[in-house]
Amino acid sequence: xxxxxxxxxxxxxxxxxxxxxxxxxxxxxxxxxxxxxxxxxxxxxxxxxxxxxxxxxxxxxxxxxxxxxxxxxxxxxxxxxxxxxxxxxxxxxxxxxxxxxxxxxxxxxxxxxxxxxxx
Amino acid sequence: xxxxxxxxxxxxxxxxxxxxxxxxxxxxxxxxxxxxxxxxxxxxxxxxxxxxxxxxxxxxxxxxxxxxxxxxxxxxxxxxxxxxxxxxxxxxxxxxxxxxxxxxxxxxxxxxxxxxxxxxxxxxxxxxxxxxxxxxxxxxxxxxxxxxxxxxxxxxxxxxxxxxxxxxxxxxxxxxxxxxxxxxxxxxxxxxxxxxxxxxxxxxxxxxxxxxxxxxxxxxxxxxxxxxxxxxxxxxxxxxxxxxxxxxxxxxxxxxxxxxxxxxxxxxxxxxxxxxxxxxxxxxxxxxxxxxxxxxxxxxxxxxxxxxxxxxxxxxxxxxxxxxxxxxxxxxxxxxxxxxxxxxxxxxxxxxxxxxxxxxxxxxxxxxxxxxxxxxxxxxxxxxxxxxxxxxxxxxxxxxxxxxxxxxxxxxxxxxxxxxxxxxxxxxxxxxxxxxxxxxxxxxxxxxxxxxxxxxxxxxxxxxxxxxxxxxxxxxxxxxxxxxxxxxxxxxxxxxxxxxxxxxxxxxxxxxxxxxxxxxxxxxxxxxxxxxxxxxxxxxxxxxxxxxxxxxxxxxxxxxxxxxxxxxxxxxxxxxxxxxxxxxxxxxxxxxxxxxxxxxxxxxxxxxxxxxxxxxxxxxxxxxxxxxxxxxxxxxxxxxxxxxxxxxxxxxxxxxxxxxx
Numbered sequence: 001x002x003x004x005x006x007x008x009x010x011x012x013x014x015x016x017x018x019x020x021x022x023x024x025x026x027x028x029x030x031x032x033x034x035x036x037x038x039x040x041x042x043x044x045x046x047x048x049x050x051x052x053x054x055x056x057x058x059x060x061x062x063x064x065x066x067x068x069x070x071x072x073x074x075x076x077x078x079x080x081x082x083x084x085x086x087x088x089x090x091x092x093x094x095x096x097x098x099x100x101x102x103x104x105x106x107x108x109x110x111x112x113x114x115x116x117x118x119x
Numbered sequence: 120x121x122x123x124x125x126x127x128x129x130x131x132x133x134x135x136x137x138x139x140x141x142x143x144x145x146x147x148x149x150x151x152x153x154x155x156x157x158x159x160x161x162x163x164x165x166x167x168x169x170x171x172x173x174x175x176x177x178x179x180x181x182x183x184x185x186x187x188x189x190x191x192x193x194x195x196x197x198x199x200x201x202x203x204x205x206x207x208x209x210x211x212x213x214x215x216x217x218x219x220x221x222x223x224x225x226x227x228x229x230x231x232x233x234x235x236x237x238x239x240x241x242x243x244x245x246x247x248x249x250x251x252x253x254x255x256x257x258x259x260x261x262x263x264x265x266x267x268x269x270x271x272x273x274x275x276x277x278x279x280x281x282x283x284x285x286x287x288x289x290x291x292x293x294x295x296x297x298x299x300x301x302x303x304x305x306x307x308x309x310x311x312x313x314x315x316x317x318x319x320x321x322x323x324x325x326x327x328x329x330x331x332x333x334x335x336x337x338x339x340x341x342x343x344x345x346x347x348x349x350x351x352x353x354x355x356x357x358x359x360x361x362x363x364x365x366x367x368x369x370x371x372x373x374x375x376x377x378x379x380x381x382x383x384x385x386x387x388x389x390x391x392x393x394x395x396x397x398x399x400x401x402x403x404x405x406x407x408x409x410x411x412x413x414x415x416x417x418x419x420x421x422x423x424x425x426x427x428x429x430x431x432x433x434x435x436x437x438x439x440x441x442x443x444x445x446x447x448x449x450x451x452x453x454x455x456x457x458x459x460x461x462x463x464x465x466x467x468x469x470x471x472x473x474x475x476x477x478x479x480x481x482x483x484x485x486x487x488x489x490x491x492x493x494x495x496x497x498x499x500x501x502x503x504x505x506x507x508x509x510x511x512x513x514x515x516x517x518x519x520x521x522x523x524x525x526x527x528x529x530x531x532x533x534x535x536x537x538x539x540x541x542x543x544x545x546x547x548x549x550x551x552x553x554x555x556x557x558x559x560x561x562x563x564x565x566x567x568x569x570x571x572x573x574x575x576x577x578x579x580x581x582x583x584x585x586x587x588x589x590x591x592x593x594x595x596x597x598x599x600x601x602x603x604x605x606x607x608x609x610x611x612x613x614x615x616x617x618x619x620x621x622x623x624x625x626x627x628x629x630x631x632x633x634x635x636x637x638x639x640x641x642x643x644x645x646x647x648x649x650x651x652x653x654x655x656x657x658x659x660x661x662x663x664x665x666x667x668x669x670x671x672x673x674x675x676x677x678x679x680x681x682x683x684x685x686x687x688x689x690x691x692x693x694x695x696x697x698x699x700x701x702x703x704x705x706x707x708x709x710x711x712x713x714x715x716x717x718x719x720x721x722x723x724x725x726x727x728x729x730x731x732x733x734x735x736x737x738x739x740x741x742x743x744x745x746x747x748x749x750x751x752x753x754x755x756x757x758x759x760x761x762x763x764x765x766x767x768x769x770x771x772x773x774x775x776x777x778x779x780x
Contacts, residue, residue: 021566036554037569044566068565098526098563 021045047072050091054084070102077106134261134269137298138168143177145257149228152180152194156211158201159184161232165200167262185210199229200257203236212246219251227252261295261754268736268753271295278767292728292756340640344729344759347635349543351732352536352761353505354498358435359428360733362485363760365492423478428737432493435486442479446472500524501533508537508544517541518552522559531564536761539575571765637738640725640751724752730759 021044047069069088076085089099142165155174174182180194185201201207211229218225229252231239243249261269271292355364423442427435449472492498501524504517521537538556542548557572725739731753739751
């Protein structure tokens, strides 16, 4: 499983990455002690798929693919897509505290003082 | 004044000479002009033994990094110098084949550092280029990086040993230690705290050396990094350690803003050096356009650094201030100069003053960088968590605090270090809490860190463990931290002010925590220091450094007696301990010989398998200052910090970051 993850980190083609992440997920799920890892890989695959969708929606102007959840949230917020960010938050069960910190940093970076005020 | 105190009794420059000479011999074995292709990870270590100009003198025409892709060489001879890794050999084979296709004629020489491996020949055979290449070795061994520290500069030793299960590093370490024996005579006693006893036979079969009787080395202590995993995870608090943590020291070079090395800093009211006449600060160093510059941090050319490097950071400011004042006085001497002779005298000193001034400016600037870092909330939070974990104080709360840090966007290494620390000190984290924290980490930093988490919890390393353990996994060796903490007196309940004032125990290097590794060395070499605080023996009235030093003067270093008295403690620490007296020679068996004569200074070699931190070096220097008659020579596979440790385990992607730094 780790091997196929390794493979995934070296590939550049999004579809290929997705396949190897899914392969890793399968390998993990076969070992009953690796339930946690399997779950995480499942999340990873879901995130990658969603990121692909986001890229399509933004006409490829913004790159999402391969970012971590925090970075995804940040990118979404920076581009004024806070609804999407909320969706990521609920889909991936992001802890409130972390979400608000990310949002705070993003808003500060944008100097969106109205947004900060509304906080 | 401190430098002369830990003057080494054996000369480590010999080692550097060996490195230089054998490299030159290696290069000369290839006739004519040659193109040198260098493994980037070797550039740093080699820079410590040889200058580029020397290479040029020995026929090196051009130098290239060993990288994938075509190689454009103008000379017939091509010399590859690399570590024996599969990746490198594949690149070489590829380049040779490419040349063959383009019908370029070259003579290939491959020098492997430090030795040949069968894997390499196998790959070359499979690629069908084995006949075209001349394989040989360049045996790079210990490189002295300070007068009492030698290092193999193999950054990945820890990972290879404990994550990949690759024991090449053990073998090359053993070879290097054998070289030490050849130079300075055999080690009368060898002491190991290690899981890897396989290196022993190589040590045992050594031929006795006739010079044994005059051997300046009384003992070799080998410490396996795995014995003390906690120490490197903590934030180092000595000056050199903190520089390594914040800025990063690579092969004893640091990369710092150029302004620190050339133009004077902006005037700083708290810093008297800024008030000095600016004319004296003529620009001696050439100005280049780069933003950062590599600076070789070495006590040899920088006496101020030698003074500062082992201090707890909290007292660095004070020391800098003192030096600045002294410099100021020296400069003022010029004003008092009346006669021509006095003036000439001053001008003669001026050069020295200027270099000192330069050094002062550098270190003041560095400290400012460090201070701005140590004042951040994240730094102090993580320090607080570390201290609490070490004291086993409200551990569940600390885990929540780590989670909080993730939320606040602390960097990955900090979090992983704290997590490992939490697991090691408590003997495991509750499964549920651990999973939620792992999840947070993966979400915050990316799922590509899952392999890192896996290898951290994998068997030999066992740095992150859930409680209760999953039934199928084998029982790992756990560290009963609380018991060890008590028996080795790891935590000192001094008030912080007292620690700053009196550096009375090795624990000062971590502001109250004594590294296990160094305590273990003390178990062998300074038993008194483990059981009680040596400073407490001094009358309380003169509990300052001077009083303590006087009391210490009477304490002779006792002969190396083995682990005697600490067997119980050692039994708690994972790994077996070995105490052997090689039968080689007739001198070692009788205790009367190992005991010290009064006028003789012996050296104890402490070898860290898997790397040691600057802080541990500082602590060992402290130990050797306490005892007359015994010096330490610290040997290690590399200098590590928690950050570099995590980075090396994290693997490929961060390693490229490391090299590009």
